[in-house]
Amino acid sequence: MxxxxxxxxxxLTLILAIVLAGGFALAAQPAAAQTQFPGYTAGVQIANLTSxxxxxxxxxxxxxxxxxxxxxxxDTIPGNSSKTYFPISNVSAGFSxxxxxxxxxxxxxxxxxxxxxxKAGGSYVGRSQGSTKVxxxxxxKNNGGFTTWYxxxxxxxxxxxxxxxxxxxxxxxxxxxxxxxxxxVYQSQEAHPNAVFAGTITSxxxxxxxxxxxxxxxxxxxxxxxxxxxxxxxxxxxxxxxNANYITGIQxxxxxxTATDVTLGYTPTPGNxxxxxxxQTIQPGASATFALAAFxxxxxxxxxxxxxxxxxxxxSAQVTANSANQPLVxxxxxxxxxxxxxxxxxxxxxxxxxxxxxxPLIMDRNSGYFTGFNVQNVGTxxxxxxxxxxxxxxxxxKTLAPGxxxxxxxxxxxxxxxxGSAICNGGAGAKLVxxxxxxKQGTNDNFLxxxxxxx
Numbered sequence: 001m002x003x004x005x006x007x008x009x010x011x012l013t014l015i016l017a018i019v020l021a022g023g024f025a026l027a028a029q030p031a032a033a034q035t036q037f038p039g040y041t042a043g044v045q046i047a048n049l050t051s052x053x054x055x056x057x058x059x060x061x062x063x064x065x066x067x068x069x070x071x072x073x074x075d076t077i078p079g080n081s082s083k084t085y086f087p088i089s090n091v092s093a094g095f096s097x098x099x100x101x102x103x104x105x106x107x108x109x110x111x112x113x114x115x116x117x118x119k120a121g122g123s124y125v126g127r128s129q130g131s132t133k134v135x136x137x138x139x140x141k142n143n144g145g146f147t148t149w150y151x152x153x154x155x156x157x158x159x160x161x162x163x164x165x166x167x168x169x170x171x172x173x174x175x176x177x178x179x180x181x182x183x184x185v186y187q188s189q190e191a192h193p194n195a196v197f198a199g200t201i202t203s204x205x206x207x208x209x210x211x212x213x214x215x216x217x218x219x220x221x222x223x224x225x226x227x228x229x230x231x232x233x234x235x236x237x238x239x240x241x242x243n244a245n246y247i248t249g250i251q252x253x254x255x256x257x258t259a260t261d262v263t264l265g266y267t268p269t270p271g272n273x274x275x276x277x278x279x280q281t282i283q284p285g286a287s288a289t290f291a292l293a294a295f296x297x298x299x300x301x302x303x304x305x306x307x308x309x310x311x312x313x314x315x316s317a318q319v320t321a322n323s324a325n326q327p328l329v330x331x332x333x334x335x336x337x338x339x340x341x342x343x344x345x346x347x348x349x350x351x352x353x354x355x356x357x358x359x360p361l362i363m364d365r366n367s368g369y370f371t372g373f374n375v376q377n378v379g380t381x382x383x384x385x386x387x388x389x390x391x392x393x394x395x396x397x398k399t400l401a402p403g404x405x406x407x408x409x410x411x412x413x414x415x416x417x418x419x420g421s422a423i424c425n426g427g428a429g430a431k432l433v434x435x436x437x438x439x440k441q442g443t444n445d446n447f448l449x450x451x452x453x454x455x
Contacts, residue, residue, distance in 0.1 A: 034149065034186040034188050034189060035149060035186070035188075035212075035214065036147070036214045036215060036216045037115040037116065037117075037120065037214065037216075037219075038116065039115070039116030039117075040113055040114065040115060040116060041087070041113075041114050041115075041116050041118075042086075042111060042112060042113045042114065043084060043085060043086025043087065043088075043112055044058075044084070044085040044086065044088065044099075044101075044109060044111065045082055045083070045084050045085075045109050045110050045112070045360045045361040045421075046077060046082060046083055046085070046101065046103075046107050046108075046109040046360065047077075047081070047082035047107060047108045047109060047358055047359075047360035047361075047421040048077040048078065048079055048080065048081055048082065048105055048106075048107055049080075049105070049106040049107060049108055049358055049453075049455050050079055050080070050105045050106055051079040051080055052079045052105065053076050053077065053078050053079055053105075054076065054077045054079075054103050054104060054105035054106075054107055055074070055075075055076055055103065055104050055105075056074070056075050056076070056077060056101055056102065056103045056107065057072045057073065057074050057075075057101065057102040057103075058072065058073040058075075058085065058088065058090060058099050058100075058101050059072045059073075059099065059100050059101075059102070060088065060090060060091045060095060060097055060098070060099045061097050061098045061099070061100070061180035061181060062095075062096070062097040062181070065178070065181070066154075066178030066179060066180050066181035069091050069092055069095055069097055070090045070091045070092055070095075071090055072090065073085075073088070073089060073090035077107070080390065080421075080423070081390055081391075081420070081421065082109075082360050082361070082390060082420060082421040084361075084419060097181070097182070098153055098180055098181060098182050100180060106455070108125075108358045108360050108453040108455075109125070109126055109360045109361075110123055110124065110125050110126070110360050110361050110450040111123065111124050111125070111126055111210070111221070112361075112438070112448055113212065113219065113221055114219075115219065118444075119217075119444040119445065120214070120217060120218055120219040120444065120445035121219055121445060121446065121447075121448050122212065122213075122214075122219040122220050122221030122342055122343070122448060123221060123342065123438060123448035123449055123450040124210055124221040124222050124223045124343075124345075124450060125223055125345075125450050125451050125453060126208075126223065127155075127208045127223060127226070129155065129206065130153075130154075130155030130156065130205075130206030130207045130208045130226070131206055131207070131208075131226035131227060131228065132202065132203050132204065132205070132206055132207070133200065133201065133202055133203075133226070133227040134152075134200075134201040134203075134207060134208070134209045134224040134225065134226060134227075135198070135199075135200055135201075135224060135225040135226075135227065135229075135230070135253055135255050135329050136150060136198060136199035136200070136201065136209065136211055136224050136225075136253075137198050137225070137251045137252065137253035137287045137329055137330055137331045138196070138198065138211070138213065138222075138251040138253075138287065138331045138333070138343075139166070139187055139196075139197050139198060139199050139211070140187065140195060140196055140197075140213060141187045141188065141190070141192045141195055142195055143195035143196050144195075144215075145215040145216065146213050146214065146215050146218075146220075147187055147188050147213075147214065148187050148211055148212060148213045148214075149184060149185065149186045149187060149188070149211075149212055149214075150184070150185055150199075150209055150210060150211040150212065150224070151182045151183065151184045151185070151209065151210055152175070152177065152182060152183050152185065152201060152203075152207050152208075152209045153177070153180075153181070153182035153183075153207060153208050153209070154177040154178060154179050154180060154181055154182070154203075154205055154206075154207055155205070155206045155207055155208050156179060156205030156206045156207070157179055157205075158179065158205055159176055159177070159178055159179070159205070160175075160176070160177045160178075160179075160203045160204060160205035160207055161173075161174050161175070161176055161203065161204050161205075162174060162175045162176075162177055162183070162201060162202070162203045162207060163175075163201070163202050163203075164185065164199055164200070164201050164202075165199070165200050165202070165285065166192070166197050166198065166199050166200075167197045167198040167199070167200075167253075167283075167285050167286040167287060168192060168193055168194050168197045169193075170190060170191065170192055170193075170197075172185055172190065177207070179205075196251075196287075196289065197286075197287070198251075198253045198285065198286055198287035200255075200285055201224065208223075208224065209223070209224030210222070210223050210224060211223075211224060213333075213343065217338065217339075217444075217445055218335075218339075218340060218341045218445045219445060220333060220341055220342055220343040221342070221343060222331055222343040222344065222345050223345060225255075225329040225345065227255060227327070228351070229329060229345075229348055229351065229352075230255040230327030230328055230329050230348070231319075231327065231328060231329075231346075231347075231348035231349065231350065231351075232319070232322045232325050232326070232327065232328065233318060233319040233320065233322065233328075233349065234252070234318070234319055234328050234329065234330050234346035234347060234348060234349075235316070235317075235318045235319075235346060235347040235348075235349055235353075235376070235378050235433060236250055236264075236316060236317040236318065236330065236332045236346055236347075237316050237344075237347070237374050237376045237405060237433055237434070237435045238316065238332065238334070238344070238374055238435050239266060239291060239313065239314070239315055239316060239317050239332070240313070240314055240334060241273070241291065241294075241295035241307075241311075241312065241313040241314075242295060242297075242310060242311060242312045242313065243272075243312050243313070243314050244336075245336055245337065246334060246335065246336050247291075247292065247295070247296075247334075247335055247336075247337070248291050248292075248332055248333065248334050248335075249289055249290075249291055249292040249332075249333045249335070250264065250289070250290040250291045250317065250330055250331070250332050250333075251287050251288070251289055251290075251330055251331045251333070252264070252282060252287060252288055252290060252319070252328055252329070252330040252346075253282070253285075253286070253287035253328065253329050253330065254282040254283060254284050254285065254286060254287070254326050254327075254328060255285075255326070255327040255328060255329055256284055256324070256326030256327050256328075257284050257326075258284060258324045258326060259281055259282065259283050259284060259324065260281070260282055260322055260323050260324035260325070260326040261279060261280070261281050261321070261322075261323035261324075262279065262280055262281075262282055262288070262319055262321070262322055262323075262328065263277050263278070263279040263319065263320050263321035263322075264277065264278050264279075264290050264291075264317050264318070264319055264320070265277050265317065265318055265319075265320035266278070266291075266307065266313065266315060266316075266317045267315050267316050267317070267318075267403055268313055268314060268315035269314055269315050269405070269407075272312060272313060272314035272315060273308070273311060273312055273313030273314060273315060274307075274308050274311065274313075276294070276305065276306040276307035276308065277305070277306050277307075277320065278290050278291070278294045278301060278303060278304070278305040278306075278307060279303045279304045279305075279321070280301075280302055280303035281303065282326075282328075284326070287330075288302070288303075289302070290317075291317070293305075294307040294309075295307055295308075295309065295310070295311070295313055296309065296310070297309055297310035316376060316403070316405065318378075328346075329345070329346060330345070330346035331343050331344070331345060331346070332344050332345075332346065334447075334449065336447070339443065339445070340444070340445040340446060340447035341445065341447060342437075342447050342448055342449035343449065344435050344449045344450065344451055345451055347378070347433040347451070349378045349431060349433075352433055352451075352454055353378050353379070353431035353432060353433050353454065354430075354431070354432060354454035354455060355425060355426055355427065355428065355429070355430045355431075355432065355455075356423060356424065356425045356426070356432070356454070356455040357375060357423070357424050357432050357433065357434045357452040357453065357454055357455065358421065358422075358423050358452060358453045358454075358455050359371075359373055359421060359422045359423075359424075359434060359436050359452050359453075360421050360453070361419070361421065361436070361438070361450070362389060362390070362410055362414075362418070362419075362420050362421055362422045362436075363410065363418060363419055363438065364410045364411060364412065364413060364414035364415060364416065364417075364418040365411070365412070365416045365417060365418070366417055366418065366419050367440075368440040368441070368442075368446075369438055369439065369440045369446070370409070370410055370411040370438075370439060370440075371409075371410050371436055371437060371438050371439070372407070372408060372409035372410060372411070372436070372437045372439070373407075373408055373422070373434055373435065373436040373437070373452070374405045374406070374407050374434065374435050375387065375400075375405060375406045375408075375424045375432055375433070375434040375452070376400075376403070376404070376405040376406075376432065376433050376434070377400035377401065377402055377403065377404055377405070377426065377430070377431065377432060378402075378403070378431045378432070378433055379402060379429070379430060379431035379432075380402050381402065381429070382399060382400065382401050382402065383399070383400055383426040383427060383429075383430040383432075384397065384398070384399045384400075384426070384427065385397065385398055385399075385400055385406050385424050385425070385426045385430070385432065386424065386425050386426075387406070387408065387422055387423065387424040387425075388422065388423055388424075389414060389420060389421070389422045390420030390421045390422070391420060393414045393415065393418065393420065394413060394414055396408050400426075406424070423455070424452075432452075433451075433452065433454075434451065434452025435449060435450075435451055435452065436449065436450050436451075436452060437449050438450075
């Protein structure tokens with residue numbers, strides 16, 4: 001049986017989902033006084049990526065001592081199906097800690113973390129395994145009302161000694177974290193000289209990390225990058241600017257050892273803007289903010305830009321030039337100011353793109369929530385993409401040119417209350433990536449985003 005680690009941040013109940021075969025972990029409960037919300041709740045959506053039944057085991061570990069909490073939860077997920085675990089039933093009341101999921105088949109999943117009053121939420125994909133170096137491209141302290149906190153979980157078999165270096169010269173640690181346990185780090189407790197910065201975690205054991213960005217109304221969430229996730233030309237499948245007041249900020253971190261000039265090329269969908277570029281220099285370990293100022297009606301970009309200021313743009317972006325060929329990672333933040341927002345991680349076209357992508361959580365009118373996804377062809381040839389939904393609920397097919405995306409919204413297309421998964425296949429040699437939006441109409445932060453998983 002394979003074991004993978006995935007992290008969930010939150011309180012007693014956990015909304016999370018995992019990736020690939022094996023397992024994931026749920027991270028430590030934050031201290032309410034050090035966060036924007038008094039409490040959090042989370043849940044797990046696990047998708048079986050195979051055609052035969054998968055036997056899964058959810059084992060919980062206390063954050064405080066790393067000891068097992070309760071008895072393992074054993075379950076079976078039918079082939080090409082998914083299950084939701086909300087709340088986690090095999091833990092004690094007030095549980096704060098982590099969960100490892102084991103499976104005898106390849107599985108995938110996501111994590112949804114919500115405020116305890118269900119007025120704000122974020123989503124992220126769990127990691128299948130840890131790394132001794134983890135990159136956090138976007139951290140905040142009092143940045144327009146946003147401050148971050150993150151959790152580091154030991155995915156190894158021995159005690160981990162963990163250090164964190166921030167791009168502004170501040171450091172954290174060393175922390176000792178027991179196997180399976182996690183440590184929450186609050187930027188509100190740290191002395192940062194600037195509001196926006198990046199972080200690099202190093203450890204003598206493999207670790208995973210997840211970041212929460214939050215104001216008093218909005219939660220963003222993303223998974224930390226392993227150094228092997230970096231790419232010289234990362235892809236961002238969804239960019240909005242001046243689109244019904246939605247904006248996108250892209251944070252790109254230089255994971256290398258040399259400064260590099262990075263050019264981000266923006267490609268619109270038909271009728272939704274003009275192609276353009278933006279270039280900035282990024283120092284090693286540091287990050288730079290793209291898109292926000294480039295499209296803003298009056299802001300001055302920190303580098304150079306050919307983008308039409310104030311114009312509507314809906315499309316995608318990809319690094320098209322990287323002067324020193326340094327490894328890069330990035331975060332895309334989508335925000336409707338003072339209403340909702342969410343983050344997704346950039347894609348490595350070599351490691352993350354595949355012939356088949358899986359979306360573990362698809363909804364149609366599920367307590368008001370529905371989903372929509374963008375599946376992008378990041379290859380060099382046209383491909384015909386076929387998307388199927390759990391329980392044979394629906395099929396969607398489209399031929400995509402290089403760089404083109406299939407956009408599908410599931411509202412009123414499946415069934416009232418539908419909760420399931422979807423799989424999109426582009427055939428032999430296809431290179432697909434996907435981003436999924438979860439949305440509920442209203443004035444709260446009912447907007448969550450996660451990345452599709454390569455099968």
